[in-house]
Amino acid sequence: MTQTSPPGWHPDPGYTGFGPRQERWWDGTQWTDHLRVPPAAVRSRRIRIGAGVTAAVVVLAAVGGGVYLLNDDSGGGNDSASAPSASPSPGPDRQRGGGPGGGGNGDDRGDGGGESPEQDQPEIEKGYATDLASGISIPVPDGWKGESGMGAGVTTGSYACPGDTDETCVRGGVFSAPAEALKLTTRTAKATAEKDIEANAEASYGEKIYGGITSHEELKSEAVTVAGQQGYRVRWKVVTKNGDDGYVESLAFPSPLAKDMLVVVRSGFDINAKAPALSVLDDMTKGIKAASGGGSGGGTDA
Template structure:
C-alpha cells in the first residue's frame, strides 16, 4: 500500500510502501502548510503563489512518509493519534482531535472513515486507514497491506496543479508506482484506467482517477488518486490528495469499499467547511 500515514498513510493505497516514517518530514510539511495558511490570512489567496511556497517540502514525500500501506503514524512511532514525539523544544506536540470511526488529517481539515476491521491513524499532517498487513511479496522484510487509503496536502507531494482534475491526473502515475512498483511488487507492466470523473467530497468539488495495475510480483491492484480543495477555514486554495490502493486478492477489500470510503470523507469536527462533523 502506498506510504502515507500508515499502518494503520501518503501517500495513498497499494502495496510496497516501507514501514518507516520520518518524523522530520512531517515537521517540514507542517511548516510548509502553516506558511500556506498564513498566506491566506494575509489576504493573498492566489493558487499561483500558494503553489510556489513549498520550496522546503520533502523532495520525495512518498519515500519519507508512510502511505496507505505503512505501519507508522504521521506523528511518529509512539503516536497512536499522531501526537507522539514532542515538538522542537522537547514539549508535547499538538493534540489531534479524533472522532470515533474516523482518522483525522488536521492540516487538511478532513476525517476519513475507518471501516469495520480496519486500522486508522490521525495526524497533524496526513491521516490513513488500512487493513490486511502482510509481508510484501517481493521483499518479505517489509510490510504491505491489502487495502489502504491516506491523505496529505498536495504541496507535500510537490504537485503544482491548481485544479482538482489536474492534480489527480498528475498524481495517479506516481501513486501507482509508489504503491505497486519497486522491489515490493516488481515493476508495473501495464495499467487500465477504470474511472476519471468529477466528484463532491466533504462539500468540495473534486476529481478522481482510478487505475487497475498489473505488477511483476504478487497481486495486481487498484489505485486511485482523489484531489479536492481543503474545507479548512483559510485554506480554500490548498488542494488535498487522497490516495487509495487495494490488492486484487480474495483477502483484500472489494472495490466498492473504496467508493464507500471516498464518499464517507467529511469535514473534520471543528474544521469548518460544510459543517463540522457533518457528512456530505
Template structure:
C-alpha cells in the same frame, strides 16, 4: 529540555484575522480563517515577521535570546538550590537545624495549545481519539475507518493513513511487509488548484508508491508491468466538486491491485487541493472496488455537524 512547539494552527501576527500552520520547525504557506472560539488564549509558537514566509523568532537553536534565557534560568536555579540547602542544613544560634522555610517559584511556562485543540469541533468531543475516524488536521477533513482497518501510527512520509490491520510478506521482497489496503491524505503541491490536473498527475505517484517502489527503494511487488484506466471523472467530495482517477495495475509478482487518486478543494482555506490516495490488492473479496466509493463518500470537513465530522454508520466490505 526541549522548547520545540508542536505542529498546529496559530494566529498569524503578519495577517490579523487568519491562522497559519506551524509544522513543528517553521511557518508554512498554509493559512485559514480563525477556527472555533477558544476557551483560553492560544499563544503563537514564535512571533512571525511579515509574510514571505514568516520567520520564527527567536531561532529554535543557537539564538542569542535562547542562550540568555537559559543562562538566566540556570542562575536562578543555582541560587534557589543554594538558598534551600542553607535553610535545610544551616544551624541556628541554638545549635539546632533551622526548619525549612516555604519557598515559591514561578509557574512553569505553559506550552501553546496543540493543533488538535485548535481544530477540534466545539461540542463534539473531538474525533482524534475515535478509532472509527481518521482526522487530517492540516487539510481540515475526516474520513471513516472501515471495519477491520486501523489508523497507522507511523508512516514513512508522515501522511495521515489508515490500512488493513493485518500485514503480509511482500511478494517482491522478503525484507519488507505489505498491507492489502491503504488510504492516505495529503496536500497537493503549492500553485496547483485544478482538481482534475492534480488527480491526473498524482495517480502515477500513487501507483508507484503502492506497487512499483516503496520509499526505501524496494520493489515490493516486483514493479508494475502495465496499467488500465478504470475511471476518470468529476466527483462530489465533502460537498465540493473534485476529480477521481482510478487505475488497475498489473505487477511482476503478486496479484497487482487497484489504485485511486481523488483531488478536491480544501475546506481549511489553505489554497491548494486535498489528495486522498487509495490502494487495494486485487482479488480480495473483503476489498471490493465499491469500498473505494464508500470511503470517498465518508470524507467530511472537520466539524460537520450533520455527520459528526465523518462519524456515521460503520463501513464494511
C-alpha cells in the same frame, strides 16, 4: 520571560525533534495547548515503498500503498519555554481563505480579543482518521486501522511484501495529504488527480516490492463531490510483475479549511480474494467529511 509579545503562532518550544515541527499559540502571557502545522512548512519525506505501513509510524501523510512522514527539514527543536521574541504570525482567522483582501484588520490583537485559536483546530473523531493538515476525516471501516495526524491513513490486511518479505504490505490503504506535501503544484482538482495517478501507482505497486508495473488500464476519470467540495478522481487497474495486481486511485478536491488548498487522497487495493472490494473504497470516499472544529473556509468555485 517577557510579557510584551502579542498573541500569535510561534515555533513550539516543546518540540522533541520527532515528526512535524509545529507551532504553538502564545496568548500574550503564556503558551497554550493549541498546536498546528505551519501552513507554509508542510513537507514530506518518503520512508518506504509498497502497499504497506510501518507500525512505528504515527504521523501519516501517505499514499495508497506507500507511507510518507511529514517532517520539518530545519533541524532540531527549541527546548526553551521562554516567550516568543519575534512578531507573531497572523491568527487562524487571517490564515484561511480570502487572500490579501480577506477579513481581519491586520492588527496583532494584543488585547487578546477576537477569534481564539481553538475555533480553527480540527478535532480527531472516533471512527475516523483525521488529517489535521487538510481538515478532513476519513471513515475507518470495521476491522480497519486508522491513523490521524498531519495527514491520515486507513489500512487493512497486513502481510509480508512479495518482493521483500522484511517489509509489511497491506491489502487495502487509503491515505490523505495536502497536494503541496506531495509536491503537486497543479491548480485544479482534475489536473492534480490526473498528474498524481502515475506516482501513486508506482509508489503502491512499483519498484522492487512488486517488480514494477507492466501495464495499466484506466477504469475511471470523473468529477466527484467529496466533503461538499467539487473534486476529481482517476482510477487505474495495474498489472505487476510479482505478487498481486491492484487498483489505485488518486482523488483531489479543495480542502474544507481553505478553497485554495487542494487535498489528495491516494488509495491502493490489492486484487485478491482477501482484499476489500472496490465498493468499500466508494463507500469511504462518500464518507469523507470536513473535520469537526476545522472551520468552513472552503466552498466550491463557480
